Amino acid sequence: MKRNSLRFKVALFFSALSIALLLAQALGVRALAEAQEEKLIAALIRDDMASVLKSYEANPALLPPFDVRINGYVSGAERRAIVLPQTAAGLPAGTHEIIIDGREIHIAIAPLGPAVQNQRLYRIYDFNIYEKHFKEVVNALMAGTGVFALLTIWLSFGLSGLLVRQVAGLARQVKTLRPGESAPIHPGKYDEAELIGLVEAFNDHHRRMADMIAREKAFTGNVSHELRTPLTTIKTSCELLEQDAAIVGKSRARLQQIERAADNMRELANALLTLAREESARDVEPVAVANLIDAALTPFADCLAQKGLVARVEVERELQVVANRSALAIVLSNLIDNAVRHTDHGRLQFRYADGWLHIEDTGPGIPARDLPHVFDRFYQAEAPRASTTGAGIGLAIVKKMCDRYGWAIEIGSEPGQGTRVSLSLPPAR
Template identity: 85%
Template sequence: MRNSLRFKVALFFSVLTIALLLAQALGVRALAEAQEEKLIAALIRDDMASVLKSYEANPSLLPPFDVRMNGYVSGADQRAITLPATVGNLPAGTREIIIDGREIHVAIASLGAAGRYQRLYRVYDFNIYEKHFKEVVNALMAGTGLFALLTIWLSFGLSGLLVRQVAGLARQVKTLRLGESAPIQPGKYDETELAGLVEAFNDYHRRMAEMMAREKAFTGNVSHELRTPLTTIKTSCELLDQDAAIVGKSRARLQQIERAADTMRELADALLTLAREDSARDVEPVAMASMIETALLPFADRLAQKGLDAAVDVDREIWVMANRSALAIVLSNLVDNAVRHTERGRVQFRYADGWLHIEDTGVGIPAHALARVFDRFYQAGAPRTATPGVGIGLSIVNKICERYGWGVEMDSEAGKGTRVSIRLEVVNRRGPGS
């Protein structure tokens, strides 16, 4: 699933900005916590220096001696805190302990010449200060979240401004595709890259228009040059058909020439139709069995010469939705391919579950060549054993099936035969008038 350019730009800026905001908030929080610890350590150090100096100068100021702690215990505030006995075993210095769920700092120092026998325990409670500090940090993180939401909104707004000209270019290109012939004006776009893209597209559009004009002229010329000799052949056949002196094999040959002329005319019409962009809409209900029988007529002599049976196991009431000329080309190429590669046996047509199957008992196709049989000019046979042909019949079949949305599949086994299957939509089983 594709996302719009605006969405991608907004997502990129949002993620980048939120990541930077989050990194900044976490960095500020870590720095603030470190500074907090340094501030508490400095306060305790200065207070202890002042207390020890005053106690040594005037021992009467010493707090009561605590036998359980084997030292003097004093508090930095008025609240009395009972220290656990384990604190008495700690060395001198500042420690953090948890009492009644609160974090308490205890500074331990020695007094006078008595050394370790006269210790001072100074208790500090910074919980109120730390609580306010956490509230400030939480407010900072909440503010970061609000800025993140604001960033997302701003990113979508700014991305819309950034890609608005790209969207405008897409609309103009669509207008050109729908038939607008005027080139896009690059002066409407401020960005250098977009102006360059417009110029490149205009050049491409101009060359495509010239190529299509040449192709239309070519197809028109081909149509005229093909129809003129075919009309002459058809007219000559009609005149000769009125000659009573032409009988037997000569009349049969004359009829073959007339059918070949009709087939060539239909082929030219179909190929010119395929050259038109809207040809995929030229479809109608056609009788499947009748189309197959018509496609087999030009190959009657070759089938008889090889002794091949042509079996049409298709219900005459089956009608399919197709372009008549295009389907005739497909069937003609498949019949020609089957007859050319089959020396004995049969060529069978059958319709089942929406698929028309054309099966033969010919030489088959090697497994390594099966994937390339629809490639243009590709021939599966070796050069010495290849049958006549230039390798474009199956390519034409594949192109026509792609144009009209007909599925085409091929199964084959060397030495046993080939089956080509075409997916055709059934209109009904009684014809268009039922």
């Protein structure tokens, strides 16, 4: 899942807040300017009408031409002649705005005194030029707001970079930390109290991780010695007893079971030790897949023969993949063990196609409800016979190995038709 950086979030917050404030300010200034414009126009018209009415009442000879269509005198404050529509006669006294030839025109209507036979005066005002200039100023204000908004975004990203610089530096230092190899982070490099607390928490976690890894290395070393020594003794004793011709029948079969159990325990110990060694993920080499499969099948030869299972390795002998040999051997061993343990008849087939190694068996299959959990540690699907049950750790180890080395693994199964395990192993180039 893609996540945004702290810098982006801080910049986005400051940008959104600043742009909202700039926009609110611009809209407020525009609304205030428009209100002031209307008040100014109303005051100009009021003063002009008072002066004109006073002059006409003092000297009726100054009255403008009479328009019979609207039954009143028509006077223009502008030199440009404007013809009023006949509907203007129905307008009440006062100031009105009408549209004439696509222009907004103000009309002031006022009754004349008794000296002019109580007629009405229609005085026309055209403020379009002033309103046009006003709109240009307002548009310039809005454009300036847009420029400031862009500048705000740029400044927000710059300032957010300064704010989160130390957080980014801390992240880089944390990435370079290696338990037992790197020195703790020095809190004196940071100014903010919150970051210093975070540094101390990281250092504490780093110390605990180093102690845990030291204990784990000591434990794996002890396991390597304490387990392998008795297992080697058991294995050697089994090999010596196999040379004794007096051991026959069931005794020899039990001896072989002990030897196989010792081999399995040794493989399990190797798997656990490999998982515990982080540096093993870098130890890779070209590996012949077919030869490794043959080697992994060898310990199961007797079991395959007893059950009458046929192992088919349909993999080209020259095919090589780049992998950790021990890890891949452990994965194959566990997958083969799982397949052999649950298959009583039929075959065990190995195929390689399009970068995937497919291991198929003709066992009873895995119920659909159990498929999502087959890689869970200690999980055991229901088995038709108690003898086929395991410890529930083999496939969990396989999944850990695959995750460690980046191998995709998939399991497909249908009850009664067998199981197919697919392992992604791109060929070496």
